[in-house]
Amino acid sequence: MTTALTIETDTVRQFLCTLVQVERPQAELPDFDTVMDEVRRLGIGPGRAVLVALPHGGQFLTVLLALLARGAVPILLPPSAPPSRIERMAQALGADVLVAPRIQADLAGGEPSHTIARTIQLTFLRDLVTDSYLPGEIILLTSGTSGVFSGCLHRVDSLLRNAARHVRSIGQTSADRVLVNLPMHYSYAFVAQVLGTLVSGGTAVIAGPPFTPAHYERTLQDHQVTVSSLTPTLVESWRRVGRKLPAPLRALTVGGGGLDASSVANVLEHNPNLELYLTYGLTEAGPRVSTLAAHLEPPRRYSSVGLPLPGVRVRLRTDRPDDHVGELIVETDTGMLRRVGRRDESACPVGDGRTSISTGDIFAMDDDGYLFFRSRRPTYVISRGEKVSLRSVCEIAETLPGIRGAEAWTHESASGDVVFTLDVYCADDSIDEREVRRRLAKVLLRSEQPAHLLIHPAAQLGWRKSVAK
Known part of the structure; x- marks a missing residue:
């Protein structure tokens, strides 16, 4: 049977069965098919928007994949979102269903919550005008770039395509054990790590946050992690410890911001066998845009985020035709369908299923097409x-x-x-x-x-x- 994920349910079941939870190794995950049946029993059909505010972990993934398999449209929220934030998100995005570990009575409007998978609560929010979505769609939030009360509507199959391109760019295979310690409600961890591991057939090891160098090192060693992703801030936290990364780690990818060239050189010097990949992306693009295999490049490119992924075109919007610095414009077939929650922005289709995205980020581009980040939008x-x-x-x-x-x-x-x-x-x-x-x-x-x-x-x-x- 094919699901709205465009992946066989047996593949999804196998992926969930191999999940490793570091913090709760003995915790029993909810059954994928049981969650699907309970969602169906509660009348949540194809196209129904569902706010998902579950903590980082296997429970989150099981519920999310079950909703997608049913054709529902999940909206990934921070698990720490306060009730008033959730209520305003529901109004902005037209969603009247909430899934969370515990739902406060004022959000439920006095109505009893339903229990799914034994410990998860689901409630129907009252007095909301719902928006119409399609099966196979999902909403990812981008509070940093487009405002708190808006999101990017994506096709799940385009996110899977982006994930497949990302894992190919870093050489990830079914033999890899991938550490997922960045928050999964953000597009980087969800697409590049979770969906990337799903499509490549590897094993996901779920840990944290929060991040500490000691816990990170112990996790890499104890669970024989071969691929990990960190933000520049977390890389700097590790560098201050001054130790080599444990031997099981084959590849480290860095995203979510720029890493100084001196830090790149330092990481490579202390870890001579490490594959270090510097990446750039944004949720609107689905999300990965470019990758640099820093360990294969000369030091003059350590400040670059590399070349666009296959299927991605980029150009600079400059003041003059001969300028080499300007706003990065991305054209990709994995871009968002449209902005939701705001009426003043939308995606710009350019034909052939591609979307043009104005990133607002200033880049330089050398004659070989390598991208060098210069500054971010001031908003x-x-x-x-x-x-x-x-x-x-x-x-x-x-x-x-x-x-x-x-x-x-x-x-x-x-x-x-x-x-x-x-x-x-x-x-x-x-x-x-x-x-x-x-x-x-x-x-x-x-x-x-x-x-x-x-x-x-x-x-x-x-x-x-x-x-x-």
Whole structure:
């Protein structure tokens, strides 16, 4: 039987049977077929949007793959999303079903929740206008680039195609054991690691977050991990330890940001047999765009993210025809179908099933086509390793009672990290920083909280901070 995943259910079952859970090795995973039957029994049919707010782990994967097999349309949420955030996501994306470990009574509207797979709760949200989707679609969120309350609608088969291209670019095979320790509700871990391992026939080893060098090293050794993916922040955490990566590790891929050329050289020097791949991508593109096999390149290319993957075309939008630096434009057949949750943006089809995506990222391109990242769009910042949309943080702050306006600006902290300060303009003099933070915590994730919060009278609204360089 073929599922909406366009993969045989036997392949899905085998993948789930071989999952290794580091934190809960004895925990019994929910049965894939049982979850499908329970979802069907509850009337969740093809095209029904379902908010999935489950923790990182095998339970998350089983439920997600069962929903896709039934033709439902999962929306991947951060498991730490507060109830008010979930409610606004449901309204923005037209979803009236929520799956979570525990569902608060106010979200369920007083209705009893249903239990699936013994420990997971499912509830139907009331008084919501639902949107129409198609079987085989999925919504991935991109809070860092397109705002908190929007997502990218993708075809699952195009994500599988992107995953297959990624694993080929790093030489991943059915013999590999792949560590999945980045949050699976983000496109990098879900597509490149989870779906990549599914299509290549390997074994997924699920661990963390959080990340610590000692736990990472022990996991690689104990579970004979051969392929791992880290963000630049996590690579730097490991480098500070000053030890070689354990021998089982064959390949390390780095994504989610740029890694300094000096760090690339250092990793290769201390790990001479390691295959190091630097990647670039964005959720809108499905998500992987380019890869550099750094261990095969000369040092002058250590600051590059390589060449586009097969099937991906790139160009630079420049001020002048002879410029070599400009905004990266990506054309791919794995791009999103459209933006959902916002009416002012959509994908731009260019024919042959391809989508043109304006990344907002500034790149240089050499004569051989290698891409060199220069700067990111100024509308978001990397906070605690995650992209944060400054515009969305401001918009959320402005919905709070007594708040007339909000402005965010970035600067360096004492430790050299880029952080952001939020200026809030209050019409009510009784509102202080503690109260604003308390209200923001009901909607924002921990990574979205500003490093500094400054309270101003509403009369000062419109004043702009100048950022000292």
